[in-house]
Amino acid sequence: MTVHSFQEHFDAKIDNEVMIEPRDWMPDDYRKTLIRQISQHAHSEIVGMLPEGNWITRAPSLRRKAVLLAKVQDEGGHGLYLYSAAETLGITRDEMYDQLHTGKAKYSSIFNYPTLTWADIGAIGWLVDGAAIMNQVPLCRTSYGPYARAMVRVCKEESFHQRQGFEIMMTLANGTDVQKKMAQDALNRWWWPSIMMFGPNDADSPHTAQSMRWRIKRFTNDELRQKFIDVTVEQARLIGLEAPDPDLKWNEERGHYDFGPINWDEFWNVVKGNGPCNKERLDARKKAWEDGAWVRDAALAHSEKRKARKENKEVKAA
Amino acid sequence: MNQFINKNLYGDYGDKEQATGASGTHSTAGEWPLWEVFIRSKAGLDHKHAGSLHAADAQMAIENARDVYTRRMEGVSIWVVESKNIHASDPYEAASMYEPANDKVYRHPTFYNLPDELKHM
Numbered sequence: 441m442t443v444h445s446f447q448e449h450f451d452a453k454i455d456n457e458v459m460i461e462p463r464d465w466m467p468d469d470y471r472k473t474l475i476r477q478i479s480q481h482a483h484s485e486i487v488g489m490l491p492e493g494n495w496i497t498r499a500p501s502l503r504r505k506a507v508l509l510a511k512v513q514d515e516g517g518h519g520l521y522l523y524s525a526a527e528t529l530g531i532t533r534d535e536m537y538d539q540l541h542t543g544k545a546k547y548s549s550i551f552n553y554p555t556l557t558w559a560d561i562g563a564i565g566w567l568v569d570g571a572a573i574m575n576q577v578p579l580c581r582t583s584y585g586p587y588a589r590a591m592v593r594v595c596k597e598e599s600f601h602q603r604q605g606f607e608i609m610m611t612l613a614n615g616t617d618v619q620k621k622m623a624q625d626a627l628n629r630w631w632w633p634s635i636m637m638f639g640p641n642d643a644d645s646p647h648t649a650q651s652m653r654w655r656i657k658r659f660t661n662d663e664l665r666q667k668f669i670d671v672t673v674e675q676a677r678l679i680g681l682e683a684p685d686p687d688l689k690w691n692e693e694r695g696h697y698d699f700g701p702i703n704w705d706e707f708w709n710v711v712k713g714n715g716p717c718n719k720e721r722l723d724a725r726k727k728a729w730e731d732g733a734w735v736r737d738a739a740l741a742h743s744e745k746r747k748a749r750k751e752n753k754e755v756k757a758a
Numbered sequence: 759m760n761q762f763i764n765k766n767l768y769g770d771y772g773d774k775e776q777a778t779g780a781s782g783t784h785s786t787a788g789e790w791p792l793w794e795v796f797i798r799s800k801a802g803l804d805h806k807h808a809g810s811l812h813a814a815d816a817q818m819a820i821e822n823a824r825d826v827y828t829r830r831m832e833g834v835s836i837w838v839v840e841s842k843n844i845h846a847s848d849p850y851e852a853a854s855m856y857e858p859a860n861d862k863v864y865r866h867p868t869f870y871n872l873p874d875e876l877k878h879m
Contacts, residue, residue: 742815
């Protein structure tokens with residue numbers, strides 16, 4: 441087979457919705473795009489534990505604490521599923537960590553915003569996990585097998601995350617005036633960053649067309665964003681909260697909500713590392729990695745020692 | 759053909775060591791070995807591949823698999839196998855590998871034309 445026929449074979453599979461598996465031939469750019477996207481996704485799950493972990497000790501009841509602990513543990517698990525999927529493409533775990541720690545790889549900008557009150561934990565579950573689900577459900581049918589399988593697992597677990605977040609918001613919104621204000625304030629601060637989670641407008645998204653062609657992506661950023669806004673606006677009204685956008689208006693003709701302009705300067709600023717918590721998050725990751733080095737070394741040394749001891753015994757017995 | 763095949767050595771499960779050896783650009787020194795995890799979801803069913811993880815030894819791999827893959831009662835039994843010990847068939851030999859089964863429809867019960875009146879067969 442020539443490069444040409446490898447390519448044809450690959451294209452035919454994509455067109456016929458046949459999944460690509462790790463040992464199949466794939467174009468270099470397909471591999472690179474997947475490594476970039478899956479590892480960013482994994483990093484986002486891992487860094488995403490930080491803003492919420494911050495509130496585990498301060499959750500207002502034992503029930504909330506147990507739930508938040510389970511959610512944060514899930515995020516760790518999701519990071520692991522995704523790192524494993526990326527590893528099948530030939531990058532190692534350590535290389536990915538290194539890219540994260542040196543700032544070469546990005547993670548979702550949303551986690552560079554601070555969690556100031558308990559209501560922020562509600563807003564994150566409802567909005568941030570809600571936006572993530574909107575993104576992730578179509579990825580269950582993405583063209584790369586290990587990525588799709590990881591996403592099926594993630595989506596199964598993610599829906600409790602959104603529901604527990606909405607429940608927190610609902611409880612606050614039905615509470616005292618101060619609690620309701622707290623819920624609205626959290627919605628005000630998390631609304632726009634959540635909407636930006638879908639990434640730049642289609643016209644400014646350099647990877648979208650190719651990713652759609654490869655069936656890595658199934659919907660464009662703007663399609664998913666619109667879908668998210670349409671359902672979330674209604675959810676907010678259900679509990680007496682209002683999304684902080686004066687231009688929000690139902691458009692009968694389009695069958696969608698119209699919404700105001702997005703502050704893309706802020707988005708790019710946070711992506712470039714100037715968000716409120718970029719440094720704090722990265723420092724926390726690096727510290728966890730460096731402080732854990734002796735544990736990793738010790739476990740490896742221990743297993744080698746045991747292996748050697750066992751081999752020694754076998755030699756003696758022989 | 760060989761130069762293309764080199765790119766295909768990235769292991770799905772297994773042959774990873776060989777893959778990284780072939781490309782020569784990756785360092786796994788200091789990384790815990792990679793393990794493949796198989797889970798039996800309930801008694802009576804097969805163990806099924808669930809995913810992979812890193813662990814220093816088999817015991818740690820099983821404990822990590824419990825935490826990563828069975829947080830919602832997905833399993834009653836776990837197998838772990840170090841990924842380097844798994845050997846996979848070559849996708850480029852798939853055509854010739856499975857071709858012999860193509861023209862043997864008589865191996866299926868629907869191949870046989872029997873009278874409608876025949877019951878329970």
